[in-house]
Every structure is written in structure tokens, then in C-alpha cells.
Amino acid sequence: MEIAVFGLGYVGCVSAACLANLGHQVTGVDRDQSKVDSVRKGASPFYEPGLDELVSANVAAGRLNATTSAAEALKTAEIALVCVGTPSAKNGNLNLEQLQRVVHDIAGCVTNRSSPLIVAIRSTVFPGTCEEVVLPAFRQHPNISVVANPEFLREGAAVRDFMEPGLLVVGGSDPAATRRVADLYAGIDIQPQLVSLRTAEMVKYACNAFHAVKIDFANEIGALSERLGVDAQEVMATLASDMKLNASAAYLKPGFAFGGSCLPKDLRALVYRSRQLDLSLPLLESALPSNGEHLRRAIEMVLDRPERNLGVFGLAFKENTDDLRESPVVEMLEYLIGKGREVRIYDPHIRLDAIYGTNRSFILNAIPHIGKLMLPSLGDVLQWAGCVVIAQKPAPDAVSAIRAAELPVIDLVGAGAFDSAAAALAAPEPVP
Numbered sequence: 199m200e201i202a203v204f205g206l207g208y209v210g211c212v213s214a215a216c217l218a219n220l221g222h223q224v225t226g227v228d229r230d231q232s233k234v235d236s237v238r239k240g241a242s243p244f245y246e247p248g249l250d251e252l253v254s255a256n257v258a259a260g261r262l263n264a265t266t267s268a269a270e271a272l273k274t275a276e277i278a279l280v281c282v283g284t285p286s287a288k289n290g291n292l293n294l295e296q297l298q299r300v301v302h303d304i305a306g307c308v309t310n311r312s313s314p315l316i317v318a319i320r321s322t323v324f325p326g327t328c329e330e331v332v333l334p335a336f337r338q339h340p341n342i343s344v345v346a347n348p349e350f351l352r353e354g355a356a357v358r359d360f361m362e363p364g365l366l367v368v369g370g371s372d373p374a375a376t377r378r379v380a381d382l383y384a385g386i387d388i389q390p391q392l393v394s395l396r397t398a399e400m401v402k403y404a405c406n407a408f409h410a411v412k413i414d415f416a417n418e419i420g421a422l423s424e425r426l427g428v429d430a431q432e433v434m435a436t437l438a439s440d441m442k443l444n445a446s447a448a449y450l451k452p453g454f455a456f457g458g459s460c461l462p463k464d465l466r467a468l469v470y471r472s473r474q475l476d477l478s479l480p481l482l483e484s485a486l487p488s489n490g491e492h493l494r495r496a497i498e499m500v501l502d503r504p505e506r507n508l509g510v511f512g513l514a515f516k517e518n519t520d521d522l523r524e525s526p527v528v529e530m531l532e533y534l535i536g537k538g539r540e541v542r543i544y545d546p547h548i549r550l551d552a553i554y555g556t557n558r559s560f561i562l563n564a565i566p567h568i569g570k571l572m573l574p575s576l577g578d579v580l581q582w583a584g585c586v587v588i589a590q591k592p593a594p595d596a597v598s599a600i601r602a603a604e605l606p607v608i609d610l611v612g613a614g615a616f617d618s619a620a621a622a623l624a625a626p627e628p629v630p
Contacts, residue, residue, distance in 0.1 A: 202271035203279045204300045206233040209349050210281030216360040218256035220385040225271040226264040237264035248357040268303040278304055281320045305335040316375045318347040325396040345370035345379050346398035366390045369398025418479040425475045453612040455493040455526035457515035462524050493526050496610050497533050506540055509583025512590020513545040520547045522561045527589040543572045544579045
């Protein structure tokens with residue numbers, strides 16, 4: 199394909215050189231004449247392992263060129279790849295000046311264009327930016343499509359990350375345009391993830407935040423381990439060897455707050471011991487408050503419903519157990535009852551006459567009249583309720599029964615089987 203790459207910084211120049219190396223005809227665009235001159239001479243404008251050789255080879259092969267003219271680059275381009283910087287403003291918000299300028303430049307060059315053009319935003323932008331900043335610039339151009347194609351390149355390993363990616367994401371509302379941009383990378387051994395426009399924008403932030411949290415987590419566990427005389431490297435190497443629960447997709451699905459007899463207790467113990475050692479571990483210290491905030495958001499979602507009779511599916515802290523200790527459902531029920539809501543509960547694995555010990559004392563101390571609130575069957579709850587709160591992942595037969603009842607559903611666990619389920623605990627905010 200013929201591609202115009204706007205911005206010849208780290209992301210843009212690496213993308214331009216690698217796409218040219220895949221066989222595309224690429225023109226890089228930058229206002230900085232020195233960057234343009236450098237590429238034209240077959241040299242990278244900055245140091246990045248392997249990039250100089252790629253630029254040199256593809257300029258020599260006639261597949262890579264550079265210009266300061268947007269019009270020249272767009273003349274025969276099928277795709278405009280926007281790779282300009284979006285640095286932080288003083289208040290932490292994104293500075294979109296470069297993005298807005300490039301989008302304006304592209305819009306000014308396509309006034310009389312009759313052939314289709316796909317504008318792919320590779321810059322890191324907050325969810326909603328393509329819809330609210332980029333798309334409006336092309337409102338008068340029905341043959342212009344906009345997609346998001348975030349990059350996942352690390353400085354110092356950018357060429358390798360491009361050619362051997364762990365993730366390839368393209369998002370948009372136009373399936374043909376989305377597929378077309380994904381086809382740019384057909385020469386690379388990776389299955390593209392084709393998603394919505396906002397999802398593509400958000401994935402980049404989710405990835406970077408996850409990387410930052412992992413680094414902080416390893417450093418905090420390392421600091422506490424060393425203070426306790428434990429080999430920190432051995433601890434984390436052992437942790438990472440578990441590919442089923444630790445270094446895996448386990449627990450990486452939005453849902454309800456955590457609870458049970460292990461996670462809250464062990465987090466409290468870690469925080470307590472670190473404080474005894476005069477060691478500040480802000481990430482670990484924030485885990486329980488973060489969990490509490492998530493529970494609060496779930497409670498507010500339920501209270502926002504107009505129905506007074508709330509049927510609750512699930513009482514234990516997760517499915518397939520009768521363990522009620524520190525179940526977030528119990529705390530939620532205490533609050534809902536205190537706010538005057540009527541609740542009835544069904545949990546397929548809990549019979550009050552069969553639980554004992556700390557499990558029994560926990561629930562009776564929290565909700566002494568729990569026996570009057572639990573009904574013997576899901577059907578009884580559905581017949582009584584005006585709204586159903588899914589607080590535990592239901593089995594397929596329970597899903598069918600709940601759907602057949604045709605009641606409003608609040609899905610707190612992300613079961614994904616209910617049309618009226620809440621998609622998220624926080625609605626997307628507009629880009630300022």
C-alpha cells in the first residue's frame with residue numbers, strides 16, 4: 199500500500215521504516231527539515247538499534263522517502279498514519295496541539311479528493327479523542343475513515359517490537375477500514391485484535407498502566423523481602439514461574455470486588471508488617487482502599503435503580519463455594535438494607551443450617567435476620583424481585599432463568615450474558 203506517516207520521531211520513523219521493509223511505499227512527513235533530510239540521505243534522525251540500517255536499505259530500494267509537505271505525501275496515499283507526540287500538559291492532561299495541527303493539515307489537503315483515505319491514529323490518545331477531535335475535522339469528507347492503531351514500541355527495542363509484536367490492535371466503526379489497516383501488518387506473525395474505536399484508544403493506557411503497576415509491585419515486594427532478609431529475586435522468579443494464576447490472564451477481567459478469607463487478610467498483614475519496619479509500600483497499601491472504592495461504585499449503581507425490591511444472586515465471595523467470610527456481597531447487602539431497600543437472596547451453594555464456625559458467626563453478626571432474606575430457589579427470588587443483582591457468576595441454567603424472567607439486571611461480575619447488564623462501573627467521560 200501507499201502510506202503517509204505523519205511525524206518522524208521514535209514511533210513515526212520506526213513505523214515508516216518497518217512498513218517500508220514489509221514492502222509498502224512509505225512517505226514520512228515532518229515539519230523538522232533536519233529529520234526529513236536525514237531520512238532522505240538514508241540515515242535515522244536518532245539512535246535506535248537496527249533503525250539506521252532499515253532506513254538506509256529502504257531509501258536505497260525506493261520504498262521510503264520523506265517530505266515536509268503534507269499535500270505531497272497524501273497525493274497517492276491510501277492510509278495516513280498519524281504518529282505525532284501527545285505530551286503531558288502541566289495539569290497532567292494530554293497536549294493535543296500536534297495532533298490537532300496534523301489533522302487540520304490532512305483535512306486541508308483532501309478538500310477535492312475523490313479517492314478513499316484512511317486516517318489511522320497511532321499517537322497515544324485518551325478514549326474519545328478520535329470521535330471528538332479527529333472525526334469532526336473530516337465531517338464533510340464521506341470518503342475519509344478514521345481508525346485507531348496504537349503502538350506498543352519500547353525505545354531501545356522499537357524495531358524488534360514492531361517486527362515481533364506481542365499485541366496488534368486496530369479499532370474503528372468502519373470494518374473495511376479497520377481490516378485494511380490491519381492488513382498493513384500482514385507480513386508479521388501476529389493475529390490482529392480488531393476492536394471498537396474507544397477500546398483501541400483505551401488498550402494503550404491499560405497496557406502502560408499495567409506495566410507500571412507490575413514494576414511497582416515487584417519493587418515493593420522486593421523492598422519488603424530484603425528488609426525481612428529474604429532473597430527478592432528468588433521470590434519474584436518463583437512467583438513468575440506460575441503461568442496459570444500469576445503470569446497469566448487470571449484475575450484480569452473487570453468484575454466485582456474481591457473478598458474471602460485470604461486476599462484481604464494477607465494484604466492487611468503485609469501492610470502491617472511493612473509499617474512495623476518503617477517501610478512505605480503505597481501500591482500494596484492502596485489495594486484494600488481501591489477494592490473498597492470498587493464496592494462503593496457497585497452499591498451506588500444498585501441504589502440508582504428505581505426498584506425497591508432487589509433480588510440478589512450470590513452471597514458467598516465467589517461462585518462454587520459457601521465461604522461467606524469478608525464477602526463483598528454481605529457488605530453491600532448491609533448498606534442496601536440500611537438505605538431502605540428490600541432484598542431477597544439466592545445462592546445455590548449456601549444453606550444456613552449447614553454452615554458453621556467462623557463462616558456462620560460472620561454472616562449472623564453482619565445480618566442477624568439473614569434467614570428471612572434467603573429464599574430456597576432462584577425462581578422464588580425472580581418472582582418476588584423488581585430487579586436482579588448478579589453478585590456471583592451464575593451457571594448456565596441460572597442465566598437462562600434470569601433472562602427468561604425479563605427483569606432489569608445489574609451484572610456486577612461481568613457475566614456478559616445479560617442485555618441490560620451494566621457494561622462498566624464508570625461511564626466514559628468526554629475528552630476536554
